Amino acid sequence: MKKEDRNIYISNTDVDKAKEIFFSEIRDKFISYEEIDVLNSLNRVTSEAVFAKNSSPHYNSAAMDGIAVVAENTYGATEVNPKIIEEGKDFVYINTGNLIKEPYNAVIMIEDVIELEKGKVKILSPAHPWQHIRPIGEDLVANEMIIPSKHKIRPLDLGALIAGGVDKLKVYKKPKVGIIPTGSEIVEKFEDLKEGKIIDSNSRMFEGLVLEYGGIPNRISPVKDDYEILKNTILKAVDENDIVLINAGSSAGSEDYTVKIIREIGKVLVHGVAIKPGKPTILGIVNEKPVIGIPGYPVSSYMVFETLVKPLILKYSKFKENKEEIKKAVLSKRIVSSLKNKELVRVNLGYVKDKLIATPLTRGAGVTMSLVKADGVLEIPQNSEGIEAGNFVDVKLLKTEDSIKETLVSIGSHDLIMDIISDIMPLSSGHVGSMGGIMAMRRGECHISPIHLLDENTGEYNISYIKKYFKGRKMSLIKGVKRLQGFMIQKGNPKNINDFKDLIREDVSFVNRQRGAGTRILLDYNINKLDIETSDIKGYEREMTTHMAVAVSVKSNSCDTGLGIMSAAKAMDLDFIPVGYECYDFLVPFEYMEDEKIINFINVIKSEEFKNRINNLGGYEVENTGEVIIVGE
């Protein structure tokens, strides 16, 4: 493809500057109001103050069950000198909410009334005028303001509006937001998901976000990469909506037409914003309406929506932005960043002792799970080359601080059982291998570290490593599970792989785990025993960070085998050749053992629910699960 066919002139406009340029072109005439029925007004925002039509109550009413009396006629009643009064003449029986008719002007509660023969009662104290009566307008007086303008109607407001006799009111019109997913590779039905095709998930996320911020989403089916079709679709969407979002096709690909089309039918204000992810964003105006080209990668899509589309929708819907909660956290891993743009990094958060620890998640713009798992987002300014581990950073919370405080932070080796535990209790689980976990624990960044480290001299698991890396410190090892490790192989074992010796065969390709992973140590221990050179294993250098990644690699024929746990092989419907059981345990500093999160964790792993669920995964033994061994001083 020729270079001139591409949009290679993507600028790098500062985010605030881009916002300023764009928002100055938004015409107020499109921000209007409508009159609606009060019954449909929940969560709408008033465009003007709303006043009561009626008083409430609109008649004098009883506030208690009892009798209505003329107060003046009860004066003088005492315990010594009670008054006997007659029904119909001196009083009438009344219930809460009933109309108080003339001449009655007070209510005596039924508990204070002594009933005598039929039609006569005795009272022991006088009533004062208006006692236990709700006078007209006690709640609301006609013409009183019920709610001000720019107020989002809550259920309790709805009650007051109806009590005040309001049947119609004026609210801001919800902006209609056209959503156009683009790309010939994008499909919307699961059955069309062939190789090379991508399911349209972004536009569904946009629909949800538009609703959340008070707009009406108008999503259409994905549009293929065809200049004329896309142009006509955008023109139609501009006609029918207040705001138009075009997803993907925003960067420099040969079929990234969005910017050319907006330039032809309107004007491009900005192409390229200094934000990562989200750089190739397009901000344009067509027929006076805002049109935004949002980059296709899911994380970029979300970040651009939150940074630029959300404030735009709020400008129309008048929904108030929730105050962002920003917290200071200690960064657990160094982050390197480019001077070219501001970077938004997703992080996991957890309180370890009183320190809020932020652990960066993967930064790939295509990794949606990094958003799902994120507890917060930290911003690295454009003029920074990165941040060192141990430094304080400001993090915008995506979850409540209380839920972060409840979360047990685990950093270490990966196992499928961690997903099960996190489904039973709040757990944030970082997967960096057993040695990575030990290092994180030494830095005080986690409560527990799942480890499975084989001592090549003794054949024992974990204890010698704890003694070595936590000299002079009292540590606890909570026994986890025994899990079956072995070779994951394709169904039917077409390469006839049976043991470690087969790994050096010409026709066998392998995939390894990262350095420091317990499974890697297990491999090295076994090949050492057999005097196998690592260079003789094809694929020894190809490293994966989880058991599931190894299983996927085998499943997709990207290698013939890899070492890993049976549950991962079973989950991917692979065959499995057992090598042996190993101990997957949890390291905890002794002083945390009284912490409620740890107590809860032990209860969870000892529970029947947990044991039943891991039985279904296959390849686990649980006879010592939850037992605690003390290691060190």
Ligand SMILES: Nc1nc2c(c(=O)[nH]1)N[C@H]1C(S)=C(S)[C@@H](COP(=O)(O)OP(=O)(O)OC[C@H]3O[C@@H](n4cnc5c(N)ncnc54)[C@H](O)[C@@H]3O)O[C@H]1N2
């Ligand atoms: N030579 C250059 N290449 C790229 C640049 C650049 O500056 N120069 N920018 C990169 C960056 S950064 C991003 S972000 C992407 C933006 O790409 P586009 O907006 O043009 O989107 P596509 O290339 O069509 O798609 C990218 C990717 O997004 C996913 N996608 C698209 N639509 C959807 C959808 N509706 N639902 C879910 N996922 C979707 C899909 O995985 C695509 O592969 O460009 C880089 N390239």
Ligand code: MOO
């Ligand atoms: O800007 Mo792209 O959104 O970094 O991935």
